[in-house]
Amino acid sequence: MAALNKEKHIKYWQRCYNTYLPTPYTSSDSTRLMWACFITSAYDLLSIPFSSTDRTKIRSWVLSLQHPDGGFCGSPTHSLPGQESHKGTANLAATFFALITLAIASDGEEEAKAAFAGVKRGKLLRWLKKLQRDDGSFGQNLWEGKPVGGRDTRHSYLASCIRWMLRGHHKEDDEPWEDDVDVKAMIAHLRRGQTYDGGLAEFSEHESHAGYAYCAVGALLFLDRPSSASSPRPEPSSLTAMDQGIPDKPGMLRFLAGRQLNYLAGEEDDEEEEEENFIQDAVGSLTLEGGCRHVGFNGRWNKKADTCYVWWAAATLAMLGSPYPVSVEGSRRYLLEITQHPIGGFGKFAGTPPDIYHSYLGLAVLAVFGDADLKDFDVGLCCSKETTGKIEKAREGLLKATEGEDQIAWASDGFWAS
Amino acid sequence: MAPKSKASSKAAPIPESKAEPPPETVGERSTQRFYKTNTLQKRCEEVGLAALTPAEKKTYSHAQLIIPVSQDRVPLSIKAEREYWKQVSKENLPIRRLRRNYDWGQDRQGRQLDTYKLADFGERSLKQARLAALDILHRRFLAKRDKARKEGSELPAEEVEEEKKTRAAMAVLRKELYGKITGPLAQDPAWDDVVPIPQAEPEDALARIAYPDDYAEAVSYLRAVMATEELSERCLRLTQLVINMNPAHYTVWLYRFKIVKALELPILDEIEWLNRVALQNLKNYQIWHHRQLLLDYYLPSISSDTVAVKKLAKSETEFISRILEEDTKNYHVWSYRQYLVGKLELWTPAELGAAQNMIEDDVRNNSAWSHRFFVVFSNPKETTPGSLPTATDPKVPVATIDRELAYAKEKIALAPQNQSSWNYLRGVLVKSGRDFATLAEFTEQFVSGLGEESEDVKSSHALDLLAEIYKAKGDKEKAKLCLERLAAKWDPVREGYWKYQIAELEK
Ligand SMILES: [Zn+2]
Numbered sequence: 001m002a003a004l005n006k007e008k009h010i011k012y013w014q015r016c017y018n019t020y021l022p023t024p025y026t027s028s029d030s031t032r033l034m035w036a037c038f039i040t041s042a043y044d045l046l047s048i049p050f051s052s053t054d055r056t057k058i059r060s061w062v063l064s065l066q067h068p069d070g071g072f073c074g075s076p077t078h079s080l081p082g083q084e085s086h087k088g089t090a091n092l093a094a095t096f097f098a099l100i101t102l103a104i105a106s107d108g109e110e111e112a113k114a115a116f117a118g119v120k121r122g123k124l125l126r127w128l129k130k131l132q133r134d135d136g137s138f139g140q141n142l143w144e145g146k147p148v149g150g151r152d153t154r155h156s157y158l159a160s161c162i163r164w165m166l167r168g169h170h171k172e173d174d175e176p177w178e179d180d181v182d183v184k185a186m187i188a189h190l191r192r193g194q195t196y197d198g199g200l201a202e203f204s205e206h207e208s209h210a211g212y213a214y215c216a217v218g219a220l221l222f223l224d225r226p227s228s229a230s231s232p233r234p235e236p237s238s239l240t241a242m243d244q245g246i247p248d249k250p251g252m253l254r255f256l257a258g259r260q261l262n263y264l265a266g267e268e269d270d271e272e273e274e275e276e277n278f279i280q281d282a283v284g285s286l287t288l289e290g291g292c293r294h295v296g297f298n299g300r301w302n303k304k305a306d307t308c309y310v311w312w313a314a315a316t317l318a319m320l321g322s323p324y325p326v327s328v329e330g331s332r333r334y335l336l337e338i339t340q341h342p343i344g345g346f347g348k349f350a351g352t353p354p355d356i357y358h359s360y361l362g363l364a365v366l367a368v369f370g371d372a373d374l375k376d377f378d379v380g381l382c383c384s385k386e387t388t389g390k391i392e393k394a395r396e397g398l399l400k401a402t403e404g405e406d407q408i409a410w411a412s413d414g415f416w417a418s
Numbered sequence: 419m420a421p422k423s424k425a426s427s428k429a430a431p432i433p434e435s436k437a438e439p440p441p442e443t444v445g446e447r448s449t450q451r452f453y454k455t456n457t458l459q460k461r462c463e464e465v466g467l468a469a470l471t472p473a474e475k476k477t478y479s480h481a482q483l484i485i486p487v488s489q490d491r492v493p494l495s496i497k498a499e500r501e502y503w504k505q506v507s508k509e510n511l512p513i514r515r516l517r518r519n520y521d522w523g524q525d526r527q528g529r530q531l532d533t534y535k536l537a538d539f540g541e542r543s544l545k546q547a548r549l550a551a552l553d554i555l556h557r558r559f560l561a562k563r564d565k566a567r568k569e570g571s572e573l574p575a576e577e578v579e580e581e582k583k584t585r586a587a588m589a590v591l592r593k594e595l596y597g598k599i600t601g602p603l604a605q606d607p608a609w610d611d612v613v614p615i616p617q618a619e620p621e622d623a624l625a626r627i628a629y630p631d632d633y634a635e636a637v638s639y640l641r642a643v644m645a646t647e648e649l650s651e652r653c654l655r656l657t658q659l660v661i662n663m664n665p666a667h668y669t670v671w672l673y674r675f676k677i678v679k680a681l682e683l684p685i686l687d688e689i690e691w692l693n694r695v696a697l698q699n700l701k702n703y704q705i706w707h708h709r710q711l712l713l714d715y716y717l718p719s720i721s722s723d724t725v726a727v728k729k730l731a732k733s734e735t736e737f738i739s740r741i742l743e744e745d746t747k748n749y750h751v752w753s754y755r756q757y758l759v760g761k762l763e764l765w766t767p768a769e770l771g772a773a774q775n776m777i778e779d780d781v782r783n784n785s786a787w788s789h790r791f792f793v794v795f796s797n798p799k800e801t802t803p804g805s806l807p808t809a810t811d812p813k814v815p816v817a818t819i820d821r822e823l824a825y826a827k828e829k830i831a832l833a834p835q836n837q838s839s840w841n842y843l844r845g846v847l848v849k850s851g852r853d854f855a856t857l858a859e860f861t862e863q864f865v866s867g868l869g870e871e872s873e874d875v876k877s878s879h880a881l882d883l884l885a886e887i888y889k890a891k892g893d894k895e896k897a898k899l900c901l902e903r904l905a906a907k908w909d910p911v912r913e914g915y916w917k918y919q920i921a922e923l924e925k
Contacts, residue, residue, distance in 0.1 A: 020628040029633075029664050035625035061624050074668065075625075076617045077637050080645060084615065087645045089669045143672045150707060196791055196807040196845030204807045205756050205796055207749065207788035248808040257915035258837065292910050301784040301837045303747065324918030327911060 002336035012344030032075035037097035038360035058105035070123030072098035091141040092158040103390040112390040113397035125178040136185030152202035157215035160222040198251025210299040210312040220245040228392040259313035263296035295330030311365040445532030457481040526597025601635030614638035649680040685716040765797040810851035819850040834877035878909040
């Protein structure tokens with residue numbers, strides 16, 4: 001059985017970390033923080049240590065992208081220097097990835113507690129609240145003071161995670177209090193996204209999509225998730241956000257089960273039509289010799305297998321408490337024998353060159369499957385459990401630091417904000 | 419100081435260098451010149467100082483002293499110094515001595531200039547001279563324009579064109595000589611008044627991208643004009659430049675929309691432009707979001723003109739069809755189509771027909787099936803507003819339900835193992851509120867001899883549905899058999915799921 005070629009993966013990520021990303025990444029210049037997060041998180045998963053110089057460098061780069069009014073900008077292209085800095089634009093995805101990267105760049109208890117030092121928590125949470133629309137959805141950034149962008153579940157997910165990472169579960173009389181987003185409206189919006197086949201989309205009128213399903217389920221998960229592993233669980237009798245947010249849970253489980261497909265190696269190469277592949281035409285043929293050797297996943301019904309959907313579907317199922325297992329062995333073989341690239345990393349399909357996105361999500365899902373070469377994985381935040389632990393400490397540290405200064409912070413914040 | 423002696427008049431003659439070939443490179447020429455101006459140096463290096471004749475030694479040491487003496491670094495009496503110079507002139511020693519290993523520097527590729535062939539080096543010097551000359555022209559233009567502007571006028575277009583040519587030529591020379599990139603914006607006098615805000619990134623920034631040459635420049639100008647909130651034609655062109663290189667830039671589209679509104683540009687022209695961009699960037703999401711913003715903005719202005727609305731609906735659906743021809747399952751395009759149907763109230767037979775045609779072309783096109791479901795079950799005339807797709811809707815007419823059930827069944831018969839049509843069938847049934855058992859007869863035709871020797875299954879989805887039908891009927895054993903056969907034989911990929919269903923059955 002093929003194994004994770006750890007050495008090659010390490011080489012791949014070191015290349016990403018140390019040298020320029022190739023020119024085609026220009027079209028994703030606006031999400032450089034995501035690339036930075038995936039690269040550093042892959043280091044973390046593969047246990048490649050960062051020197052203290054590296055950690056300082058990562059921290060200062062991430063913090064350089066912070067917007068003075070809260071949130072983080074997607075890349076240096078979107079953040080402006082000095083006097084003009086408030087004219088840059090922060091966005092949700094960048095903010096999510098910035099926080100995780102800051103946690104990754106801390107080593108040990110003390111550094112973890114200070115990982116969020118410098119993050120403008122109050123401003124960020126108020127910015128987050130402004131991003132929410134009346135219908136409960138979130139925009140990706142503010143434009144002329146209003147939330148803009150789609151209403152899809154990605155934004156709900158990011159907002160829910162950011163809220164969890166920075167806000168913690170505070171009661172109104174706790175310090176330091178920040179007005180919360182409208183959780184009820186948030187759940188209601190997600191609830192409207194389930195489609196007739198049990199899947200999920202931006203709106204239920206659209207086609208279901210495993211990526212949007214992950215985001216919706218993740219958003220609900222973090223509304224329910226206790227502040228830290230040690231904090232008290234909610235009353236088991238109370239209705240969770242997860243219960244309320246998915247109208248048809250059996251349908252969702254069916255949809256997720258349906259993402260698995262028997263991948264027939266060898267067919268992909270000679271197939272001319274990109275999308276016309278891997279349809280279960282011949283029912284029962286799967287039990288023939290070699291059947292189910294490779295199990296791929298797609299994102300929508302009747303679509304081709306793709307590395308990242310192993311992650312999106314299997315991770316969603318894991319967040320739902322893994323009511324049933326996926327075929328782990330077959331999926332591992334698909335990833336390790338079909339899309340793992342000889343130079344390290346994973347491609348989208350068989351034979352495609354590796355890219356950061358698929359290489360990271362490939363590692364992520366192998367970690368979810370419990371690969372011995374990788375750290376234990378937090379399926380909700382898409383980083384190692386170790387990093388989640390640091391995030392909890394970082395939040396704690398930030399809250400402590402804010403408590404004393406609160407009065408002063410409020411006075412100046414209030415004045416300049418109005 | 420060499421003593422005055424008779425012998426000195428018989429100083430060693432400077433040996434003729436053995437007919438050396440003429441130098442080919444700058445470095446070779448320097449070396450030859452070095453030896454020519456450093457008498458006996460070469461010979462001394464070849465045979466060693468000790469092997470020189472006494473006369474040679476004397477000449478050699480005289481030569482060595484030229485510079486120290488001329489710089490007063492050797493204390494000599496006036497007389498002695500006069501004597502020394504006399505000797506030098508007598509021996510015909512070159513007064514100017516070249517230093518060794520002169521550093522010519524390197525070019526932009528890191529090549530040492532002394533490895534240049536002489537002709538190439540001459541060429542390079544010529545380019546430097548040309549660049550200097552062009553720079554004078556360029557400065558003259560700036561001064562002239564300043565003067566004109568002070569007087570409230572602009573320079574004639576020809577002169578601006580001439581200046582563009584000057585700058586283009588300078589840019590070529592700068593790149594060739596020094597590897598410096600002058601982007602197209604810096605070459606355009608129309609942008610002279612904008613001070614770009616370049617991206618100041620440390621060398622060790624994360625996730626650095628090898629940006630194409632023009633990208634960094636375009637972005638630095640974009641940042642500048644967005645900061646000053648300039649809304650102009652030239653900025654519109656600038657947004658296009660950036661969009662071409664990075665269509666996922668999340669504020670350039672919003673900025674572009676703002677310009678379109680401020681300049682009151684014809685929305686239909688903008689849509690026309692967008693069509694071209696969309697065809698070049700099939701997978702981009704922002705393009706379709708921008709299109710939505712344009713439509714939301716444009717529609718109120720023509721809402722009273724039914725002809726104009728109809729025309730818009732026609733051109734939009736035509737473009738969608740065209741792009742779906744290229745990419746039949748494009749998620750963004752289908753999502754936009756759903757937006758459009760809602761916005762323009764296209765709950766029409768034509769729209770239903772469009773989805774149907776795509777299903778006819780490819781019965782497994784799940785996007786087309788989803789669209790059909792939307793057109794039928796979100797039509798406000800036949801459905802309850804806000805009814806979830808996973809819920810029964812009593813308002814849907816029976817005829818519609820029957821038509822949709824028949825359609826799904828017809829397509830299932832065509833391809834029994836097609837997931838999309840089975841999902842559709844289930845979806846319609848849920849909407850209708852009818853019992854799953856009503857599908858028993860239809861579904862059973864795809865399965866025969868279950869659990870027996872002669873077992874034959876034409877569709878695993880039929881078996882899945884039968885399990886639910888039997889469960890609803892209260893026949894747990896039969897339901898279980900279906901699930902067991904799915905796990906064991908007909909759909910083992912989902913073994914875990916089928917076993918979970920069996921466990922659920924027992925509850
Ligand atoms: Zn993918």
